[in-house]
Amino acid sequence: xxxxxxxxxxxxxxxxxxxxxxxxxxxxxxxxxxxxxxxxxxxxxxxxxxxxxxxxxxxxxxxxxxxxxxxxxxxxxxxxxxxxxxxxxxxxxxxxxxxxxxxxxxxxxxxxxxxxxxxxxxxxxxxxxxxxxxxxxxxxxxxxxxxxxxxx
Numbered sequence: 456x457x458x459x460x461x462x463x464x465x466x467x468x469x470x471x472x473x474x475x476x477x478x479x480x481x482x483x484x485x486x487x488x489x490x491x492x493x494x495x496x497x498x499x500x501x502x503x504x505x506x507x508x509x510x511x512x513x514x515x516x517x518x519x520x521x522x523x524x525x526x527x528x529x530x531x532x533x534x535x536x537x538x539x540x541x542x543x544x545x546x547x548x549x550x551x552x553x554x555x556x557x558x559x560x561x562x563x564x565x566x567x568x569x570x571x572x573x574x575x576x577x578x579x580x581x582x583x584x585x586x587x588x589x590x591x592x593x594x595x596x597x598x599x600x601x602x603x604x605x606x607x
Contacts (some may be wrong), residue, residue: 459513462551463507464507465520465574468507469496473536474493480548480576481536484573488599492536500520507520507555514538514540516538517535518566519533519534521563528569530565530566531563531566533566533567534568549580550582560604564605566604568601572600584604587602588602
């Protein structure tokens with residue numbers, strides 16, 4: 456089957472669609488942070504200046520974006536939540552991730568967030584994107600790692 460990938464600006468209905476079908480490690484990360492998937496996506500959507508949704512053969516597989524830390528600052532929070540179908544396009548997903556991170560870095564020279572230390576697949580993906588890890592913090596019994604991706 457030919458995988459048709461579409462990326463477009465997110466709309467509120469995307470939150471409903473994706474929140475009920477998150478990939479299990481994404482769901483566990485969100486729960487450990489103290490939110491439900493719906494709350495996490497809604498908060499990220501509302502805070503972001505860029506918010507995008509990815510679809511595979513018409514089904515939502517990811518939402519991602521950046522939320523500025525301050526109005527005139529150089530830092531933004533980068534975020535991504537995915538559905539299991541993202542596994543079907545691993546190579547393309549990494550390629551698209553690199554492209555969007557590069558675009559985001561044009562607007563904000565420092566991108567940052569926290570990742571669940573148990574989510575080794577996400578940690579490896581972040582390393583591929585050039586993330587550097589500096590701090591660790593335990594939240595609800597789970598170790599989260601702070602990362603930054605910087606414009607080079």
